[in-house]
Amino acid sequence: MKSQSDFFRNLENKKIAPVYLFDGSENFQRDQALNKLLDGAVDQSVRQFNHAVISVAGGDLGEALGLARQYPMISERRMVVVTGFEAISDDTQLEMLKDYLRDPAETTVLVFVTSGLDNRRNIATILKKGCETVSFEQLDEREGAPEWIRQYVGGAGCSIDPASASYLTGMVGVDMMTLSNELDKLMAYIGFKGRITRTEIDEVVRHSREHSSFELTDAIIDGDRKRALTLLDLIFANPTESTQTLSLMILGAIASNYRRILMAKDLMRQNAPNSEVAKAVGMSPYGVTKFNERIRKIDTERIIRGIERISRTDLALKTSLATPRLQLELLICELCPVKHQTR
Numbered sequence: 051m052k053s054q055s056d057f058f059r060n061l062e063n064k065k066i067a068p069v070y071l072f073d074g075s076e077n078f079q080r081d082q083a084l085n086k087l088l089d090g091a092v093d094q095s096v097r098q099f100n101h102a103v104i105s106v107a108g109g110d111l112g113e114a115l116g117l118a119r120q121y122p123m124i125s126e127r128r129m130v131v132v133t134g135f136e137a138i139s140d141d142t143q144l145e146m147l148k149d150y151l152r153d154p155a156e157t158t159v160l161v162f163v164t165s166g167l168d169n170r171r172n173i174a175t176i177l178k179k180g181c182e183t184v185s186f187e188q189l190d191e192r193e194g195a196p197e198w199i200r201q202y203v204g205g206a207g208c209s210i211d212p213a214s215a216s217y218l219t220g221m222v223g224v225d226m227m228t229l230s231n232e233l234d235k236l237m238a239y240i241g242f243k244g245r246i247t248r249t250e251i252d253e254v255v256r257h258s259r260e261h262s263s264f265e266l267t268d269a270i271i272d273g274d275r276k277r278a279l280t281l282l283d284l285i286f287a288n289p290t291e292s293t294q295t296l297s298l299m300i301l302g303a304i305a306s307n308y309r310r311i312l313m314a315k316d317l318m319r320q321n322a323p324n325s326e327v328a329k330a331v332g333m334s335p336y337g338v339t340k341f342n343e344r345i346r347k348i349d350t351e352r353i354i355r356g357i358e359r360i361s362r363t364d365l366a367l368k369t370s371l372a373t374p375r376l377q378l379e380l381l382i383c384e385l386c387p388v389k390h391q392t393r
Contacts, residue, residue, distance in 0.1 A: 051178075051183045051184070051185055052182055052183065052184050052185075053184075053185070054079065054083065054184060054185070054186070057083065057182075057184045058083075058086065061086055061087065061090050064090065066087070066090060066091055066127075066159060067159075067181075067182040068154040068155065068156060068158065068159065068160065069151060069154050069159075069160045069161075069162075069180060069181045069182065070087070070159070070160070070161045070162065070181055070182050070183070070184060071161075071162045071164070071177045071178060071181035071182070071183040071184070072084065072161060072162070072163045072164070072184055072186060073164055073166065073167060073183055073184070073185055073186065074165065074166070074185050074186030074187045074188070075165045075166060075186070075187065075188045075343075076186040076187060076188045076189065076226060077165075077186075077225075077226075077227065078225070078226035078227040078230065079186045079226060080163065080186040083184065083186070084131065084161065084163070087129070087159065087161065088101060088129055091127045091128075091129045091159045092122075092125055092127055092128060092129050092159075093125055093126075096122075096123060096124050096125045099122075099123040099124070099125070099128075100122045100123055100125045100127070100128035100129065101128065101129050101130075101131075102117055102128075102129075102130050102131070103131040103133065104117070104130065104131070104132055104133070105132075105133045105134040105323050105324035105325055106132060106133070106134050106135050106138065107133075107134030107135075107137075107318075107321065107322065107323045107324045107327075108134075108321055108322075108323050109137075109138055109140060109143065109321060110143065111132075111135065111138065111143050111146055111147055112146065114130060114132045114160075115146060115147070115150050117130050118130045118150065118154075118155055118158045118160045119150075119155050119158070120158075121157055122157055122158070126157070127157055127158060127159055128157065128158050128159070129158070129159045129160075129161065130158060130159070130160050130161070131161045131163055132160065132161065132162050132163065133162075133163050133164070133324055133339050134323065134324040134339065134342075135162060135164070135173065136164055136166075136167055136168065136171070136173070136343065136346075137171075137346075138173050139171065139172065139173070144172055144173060144176060147173070147176055147177075147180075148176060148180070151176065151177075151179075151180030151181070152180075162177055162181060163339070164339065164343070165339050165343040165344075166343045188224055189224045189226065190224075191219055191220075191223075191224050192216075194224075195215075195219040195224045195229065196212060196215035196216045196218075196219055197215075198226070198229070199215040199218060199219065199229060199233065200212070200215055202229075202230065202233055203233060203237065203246060206237055206242060207242060207243050208237050208240065208242060208243065208244060208245065208246060209244075209245045209246070210245065210246040210247075211245075211247070213248070214246060214247050214248050214251060217248050217251060218232065218233075218251050218255065220280070220284075221251065221255055221284065222255065223265055232254075232255050233246075235254055235255070236250055236251065236254050236255070239253075239254050264303075264307065265281055266278055266281045266282065266285070266300070266303075266304065267303070267304050267307035267308070268344070269281060269386070270304070270356075270382060270385045270386050271311070271344060271345065271348060272344070272386075273386040273387075274386060275382060275383060275386045275387075278382045278386060279379065279382060282300070282375075282378060282379065282382065285300060286375060293373070293374050293375060294367070294374050296374075297367055297374030297375060297377065297378055298364075298367060298374075300378060301360065301363060301364055301367065301378065301381075304360060304381075305357070305360045305361075305364070308353060308356055308357050308360060309357070310331040310332075311345050311348070311353055312350070312353050312354070312357065313330055313331060314327050314330065314331050314341065314342060314345060315345055315348070315350055315353060317330060318342060318345075318346065319350075324339060324342070327342060356385050359381060359384055359385065360381065363377055363378070363380075363381045
């Protein structure tokens with residue numbers, strides 16, 4: 051497995067492998083790497099003829115591998131990006147993949163992109179053995195994200211102390227696209243040569259309630275009770291509506307996300323392509339790959355039970371004497387129970 055620094059160093063030296071596996075859930079870095087690779091592999095003037103993104107969620111690798119074997123048009127190389135391959139298990143398809151990896155086309159850069167492979171599946175073993183693998187893991191909230199923030203800011207001639215970097219991480223999460231957008235706003239605010247402190251963060255960064263609600267659902271689905279309750283605190287930190295109205299809005303967002311999850315789960319059961327799932331749930335084909343990987347590990351029964359519990363909370367918010375916020379906290383605790391360690 052190659053580190054990201056090794057990958058970018060090779061790219062600068064024009065060392066491009068014929069087959070890559072981009073593995074990991076950090077979309078910002080992965081998309082940057084894809085764009086850099088495309089810039090290095092295919093001239094922009096002929097890119098429309100020599101660049102393709104193909105989802106093989108239907109289980110057929112034939113189109114993608116066939117396109118990879120075609121000669122590029124008026125270019126030294128073409129680039130083919132493949133998504134949605136994680137669940138392929140058909141022996142014929144796997145043999146087809148093995149045949150290609152034994153003798154990949156020298157005029158094609160073939161890139162398999164995934165938010166995470168199940169190492170128990172044969173396709174994971176085949177790809178990791180036959181491809182140059184580059185990992186794009188999500189940053190750690192405690193150390194990785196604050197350190198990345200300091201490097202990002204420092205590269206632009208600004209500075210931020212460790213405590214403020216950790217504070218910003220706690221406010222917006224570890225998604226690097228969101229962090230980079232907020233940091234760009236902060237640096238513009240201080241003039242690109244100053245120092246970012248908690249004061250500027252409080253003045254400039256407005257934690258998006260919609261974004262928080264999506265993060266809250268992700269934390270619940272991942273069973274991360276602590277993160278979910280922290281996000282709930284952030285949403286309630288600066289309310290512009292009554293507690294009752296805000297609680298119903300939060301619950302509505304959670305319910306909407308659960309319905310999207312159930313819809314995607316059903317489409318995945320039918321082996322629907324990523325493009326169809328993306329259209330149904332209102333996401334981009336790249337974004338839905340990460341979304342599918344998260345929900346693939348969840349039992350449908352758990353999703354249904356969650357929707358039923360959300361429905362009961364909706365009734366309780368409108369009729370119970372308990373505070374709305376307490377009702378949401380109880381809901382979160384039931385949807386992501388504490389995982390007991392076995393000795």
